[in-house]
Amino acid sequence: MGLSLKARASPLASAAEQLRILSTPNGFAPFAKRMAEAGLFPLRSTGITVFQVNVGKLCNQTCGHCHVDAGPDRQEIMTRETAEQCIRALAATDIPTVDITGGAPELNPNFRWLVEQARGLGRHVIDRCNLTVLLIPSQADLADFLARHQVEVIASLPYYRAAQTDAQRGLGVFDKSIVALRKLNELGYGREGTGLRLNLVYNPVGAFLPPKQQAIEEQFARELKRHFGVVFNRLYTITNMPISRFLEFLLATGNYEGYMSRLANAFNPVAAAGVMCRYTLSVGWDGTLYDCDFNQMLDLPVAFGAPQHIRDFDAARLHLRRIVTNNHCYGCTAGAGSSCGGATA
């Protein structure tokens, strides 16, 4: 298992350094310019429907493409006090969906409390799950807990073969992921009529764009059923963002310029109109507010007069806020578009 950028004292552990690289002219137009040409600048929220909470950077894996720079060495996790502030803010709104992410969000001691509270408010809850966390001895009852609370599981599985999955997520992760998926299937996840939603996330294992979502979903469905007896509901394609460890990979392999050009040249105004920051509010582990998880990792909080901490949550000022963008945003507007819910075009 590798170490985080922070553990290695890499210059890329600094968000400022990443932004410096992303902002340096490199043969593609600034993102703001392309958005202006598409009539989408300044970009504004269309109303919050997803309250995404990143409960911390602690993870049991150290995936090569991780934009969070998460890992077992990261100690930044959301406190109970901040989690309570999140629930208080949520209760004062009718935002329908709570999307809990990390790191491995389940490793936060307050994760289950957050799920129970959000469900108690009648909200739909999503758990962004790396699958292997379900097999950790201390989490032996986690799958049952998720099923009992009808939590939607969105699980990362970059490919239906071990070689590709392990190359991105670590040796042995694919085999463990299959065990975890079978466990979820046994509880009813991914099966018609149970109401227990199991969706998978495909990330390209390298510096290229994802395939068409429907086409790769069909491939996954066929291969996972045939070889492993595993079923799921939907598959979402998410483009790798040039942030943290994926940025490190791009730079180390000489792929940075080519990948950024690929993203910029594939700019799709239709995808841009549907970017997730327009309907998502992202809460950081320390309560800071962001337009999305990617801005969070680049230390770009909400701005333009919007309240910047969950304790100061003000739905009116956040629902229609102006969104902070930079050149990494090309990742969400390329081709069919990309979001936490898959393609946007």
Added chain:
Amino acid sequence: METYYHPADLHRFAEVAQGNKELWERFSSYYAAVFADGALSEREKALMALAVAHTVQCPYCIDAYTQACLEKGSNIEEMTEAVHVACAIRGGASLVHGVQMRNVAGKLSM
């Protein structure tokens, strides 16, 4: 180092239009139609194109269709088999002409 091929030239392909815009546009339109989803999927066509690229040994096509295959959800195992298909056909095309050789040898020999 001087070389005939420069990877960056792949992205200048459209400059050929400057010599004859109409023919370029007709080619581009036909090309897009060929590679669209049809009876064969985009992925299957990309793998076929990769095999053909190795047959004609076009470095531009090998570059472009390696990326295209990955972006259509293929993988290194499928792509390697595609290259072997190219190899088998090219090798087979030589080998089958050995029947001609045998015909001529048979005629000339006692």
